[in-house]
Amino acid sequence: MxxxxxxxxxxxxxxxxxxxxxxxxxxxxxxxxxxxxxxxxxxxxxxxxxxxFQIVERFNPHDSLKTVLSDPPKKWEKLGDLVIFQQGTDTTDWPLDKVAEALNCNRLAIQNEIDPGIERKSQLDLIHGADGWVVHRENFIDYEFDATQVMFSSGNVTERRRMGDLRTDGETIVDAFCGIGYYTLQFLVRGKAEHVHACEINPESIVALKKGLERNSVSDRCTIYPGDNRQTLKQLRGIADRVVLGLIPSSMNVWGLAIRCLKDSGGILHIHMNVHENEIEEWANKTAEWFETASGKSTKIIHIETVKQYCPHIMHVVLDLEIN
Ligand SMILES: C[S@@+](CC[C@H](N)C(=O)[O-])C[C@H]1O[C@@H](n2cnc3c(N)ncnc32)[C@H](O)[C@@H]1O
Incomplete structure (x- = not known):
């Protein structure tokens, strides 16, 4: 060595x-x-x-795949030891065990559409391997989830990282749409938040969140509120330094409740939204105005983050808004 x-x-x-x-x-x-x-x-x-130290292996999966498939796909996603091919990939004649070996993974799946329902359930077809539970490491955090049951948007990696980079030590945070802990784990592990109150409606995501909290040794600093956040957020009045509203296309349903979660002295909201690429600034200004009127306090746009393109001309954006 x-x-x-x-x-x-x-x-x-x-x-x-x-x-x-x-x-x-x-x-x-x-x-x-x-x-x-x-x-x-x-x-x-x-x-x-x-x-x-161990030497990093210079492994090229594309070259490796060419040794077992005549017309190998060019793109795939890897979550832990599970490789997910794009929707419509024809795997009929594939030697699946050899493909898995060539990609240095244990399981293979095909992506279907993400369920458009509120729980954003994943629709993966597992074609090789026993189950969809993966441990996916990102930014030094282990996310644990059943990829056949819940979605993990690799495209949101920059936003997860950005949330973890914020200085949140000592803060109380409400994560209103926490899923498997995309941001909750970042705040607790990297941001050193004092406590995260995490709301989630999908029981499968809650199982995964609990595993993630345990795996990263931060369970004691998180309280989970199962069920619809239009009910659960009502218990969280006046306690938060920061509220994350991580739902697209929009989290508007709970904007009023989110204001009430903030401490009397105010705090910061991270408001996710799908917005037309030409209307981002206008949307941010109107949203800031809406929160100013609804809260009776002043607002300041701290930052507008473009996370990714959701579909042609529509961007997933996050408005960081200070209210005090
Ligand atoms: C899109 S996911 C979160 C994605 C994550 N914020 C990200 O950007 O990668 C949204 C989560 O909100 C949950 N959700 C949707 N509506 C909800 C509600 N009314 N109450 C609580 N959770 C809800 C869904 O089950 C899902 O896990």
């Missing part, structure tokens, strides 16, 4: 520190970060501490 100098930091800081070291040109890119007790050791070009 090769040895390298290492920069050691907490799990919560690891993602940020990794980026910083990379930007400063100090990272040893051919070696993988690894656990060091409760901490993470990141291989760097100089330092005090010398450790043994």
């Amino acid at each position: 090769p040895t390298s100098y290492a920069y050691v930091c907490s799990r919560g800081e690891a993602s940020k520190e990794y980026d910083r070291l990379r930007d400063e040109g100090l990272l040893k890119k051919d070696l993988k970060p690894m656990p060091y007790g409760e901490l993470i050791a990141i291989p760097v070009t100089f330092g005090d501490l010398e450790l043994d």
Whole structure:
């Protein structure tokens, strides 16, 4: 095993520190970060501490797949050890065990449409492997869920990361549409939030959220409110520094309740919405006005984040709005 100098930091800081070291040109890119007790050791070009590291494998899955399929698909998504091919991929004559081996995974699935209902259930067909439970690591956080039951939008990775990068230490946060903990886990693990109150209507997502909280050792700082948040949010008056309204196409149904969740002194809302690409600024201004009128307080647009294109001309955006 090769040895390298290492920069050691907490799990919560690891993602940020990794980026910083990379930007400063100090990272040893051919070696993988690894656990060091409760901490993470990141291989760097100089330092005090010398450790043994594993070499990063330079594995090209596209080349590997060409050895078992004559016309291999060009795109797929990997969640944990499950590879998901696009809707309509014809796998009739595929040697599935060899395809799995070539992609270095244990399970294979085909994507169907995401259920358009409020629970946004995943519609995956598992074609190889026993069940859809995966542990998917992203930004140093382990998400655990049954990919055949709940959706995990890989396209929202930047938003998950952005939420984890916020300085939320000591904050009380309400995650009104928490799903499997997309943002809840980021706030608790990386943001060091004091407590997250997490609302979710889909029982399958709640099972996954509980597993994720346990796996990341943060269960004690999260309270789950099962059921419709039009009811559950009423219990959460005046307690939050921050409320996340992570539902598209719109979370308008609970905007009034979200205001009431904030502390008297105010706080920050993260309002998700599908908006036409030419109307984002106008929408943000009108939304800020609406919250100003509804809350009787002043509002300030802190940031507008474009997460991804939802469909032609329609963007998934997030408005960060301060109310006080
Ligand atoms: C789209 S997912 C969350 C996605 C995540 N915020 C992201 O951007 O990756 C929305 C979640 O809200 C939940 N949900 C929808 N309507 C709800 C309601 N009225 N009360 C509580 N949860 C609800 C759904 O079950 C789903 O897990």
